[in-house]
Amino acid sequence: MPKLARYRLLTAVILLGIPFVLTAAPTPVGEWLFNETGTIANSTGSNTALDLTLRNQTGAVADMHSADGLGVTGLAGDRAFDNRGATNMGVGPSGRADIADSASNVLDSLGNFTLAGWFRTDPTASGTGAGWLFNNYLYSPGTGFTGYGLYYTDGQLRVVSGHYNGYDLAMSTPGAYAGSDTWIFFAAVYKGSGACPANCPSVTFYTGTRSSPVTLVNTVSGNGVFQGGAPYPEGQYFTIGSTSYFSGGNIVTGSPFDGLLDDMRIYGSTLTASDVESVRSLAAVPVPAAAWLFMSALGALPVSRRNGQRFL
Numbered sequence: 001m002p003k004l005a006r007y008r009l010l011t012a013v014i015l016l017g018i019p020f021v022l023t024a025a026p027t028p029v030g031e032w033l034f035n036e037t038g039t040i041a042n043s044t045g046s047n048t049a050l051d052l053t054l055r056n057q058t059g060a061v062a063d064m065h066s067a068d069g070l071g072v073t074g075l076a077g078d079r080a081f082d083n084r085g086a087t088n089m090g091v092g093p094s095g096r097a098d099i100a101d102s103a104s105n106v107l108d109s110l111g112n113f114t115l116a117g118w119f120r121t122d123p124t125a126s127g128t129g130a131g132w133l134f135n136n137y138l139y140s141p142g143t144g145f146t147g148y149g150l151y152y153t154d155g156q157l158r159v160v161s162g163h164y165n166g167y168d169l170a171m172s173t174p175g176a177y178a179g180s181d182t183w184i185f186f187a188a189v190y191k192g193s194g195a196c197p198a199n200c201p202s203v204t205f206y207t208g209t210r211s212s213p214v215t216l217v218n219t220v221s222g223n224g225v226f227q228g229g230a231p232y233p234e235g236q237y238f239t240i241g242s243t244s245y246f247s248g249g250n251i252v253t254g255s256p257f258d259g260l261l262d263d264m265r266i267y268g269s270t271l272t273a274s275d276v277e278s279v280r281s282l283a284a285v286p287v288p289a290a291a292w293l294f295m296s297a298l299g300a301l302p303v304s305r306r307n308g309q310r311f312l
Contacts, residue, residue, distance in 0.1 A: 030050040031043060034261075039062060053099070057085055070260065072118045081241060083241045094241065113148075117261060122260075134238075145162030155177050155178030158172070168228070177207055192228045194228065201221060205218055216273065
């Protein structure tokens with residue numbers, strides 16, 4: 001094979017490998033794509049016992065999936081968790097997706113983790129209340145500050161982590177996640193271990209869209225700013241889209257995220273920036289892209305004839 005042909009073949013192989021590199025995302029502990037219908041959102045992560053029960057504004061079990069095609073990709077068969085019936089961002093009762101504490105204990109003891117997903121705020125939502133994306137956090141006089149969570153408020157994300165006698169609050173740059181009625185990718189990487197000043201515990205925030213790769217928003221770290229450590233185990237429901245906890249023998253909900261949520265994932269480790277980008281690309285890379293690259297790669301190969309036969 002001529003040298004130029006070998007070069008072009010190598011180029012083609014590299015091109016053909018690109019889609020596989022982009023989609024080689026880490027495996028989450030819990031993953032909820034919301035593409036099914038019914039009152040359960042299946043966990044497709046490594047722990048398949050983390051199925052979510054969907055509930056409406058009254059707390060009754062209900063189908064809270066969006067209409068077909070309203071998921072982040074916009075493709076047929078892609079649905080989302082639809083919480084647009086909430087009174088407002090962070091205000092009043094709302095729908096939720098939850099797991100009883102006994103089933104979600106595996107999520108309680110994570111000392112290092114990454115929370116990632118997509119949200120689309122309801123264009124009619126107003127207010128600057130806390131709209132919970134992930135809630136595994138609780139304060140009560142008897143048990144103190146426990147668990148962890150991630151919530152949205154006025155274009156900003158905040159991670160809270162309970163340590164019994166206190167809590168940490170890590171905040172993204174204000175306005176970094178602003179946007180109405182558009183899909184926004186988010187990731188919060190929680191590193192609970194490490195010693196300052198060289199390796200402080202930290203929370204790192206990333207954002208992206210379907211058409212743009214992830215960018216680093218900011219990192220919160222340092223003594224007196226972020227304590228770190230494994231969150232003190234929480235003893236209530238794990239919830240997506242709202243809070244959910246017991247009070248007086250009843251389940252109380254509130255602080256809803258008013259909008260759509262999709263492809264929500266929890267990883268039991270600190271993802272790198274390239275890992276986070278590979279997660280974003282799962283929803284951002286169109287299905288035809290691989291086929292387009294294949295045809296482009298074939299176009300890079302020379303075509304010749306010898307003795308009436310066609311060769312690549």
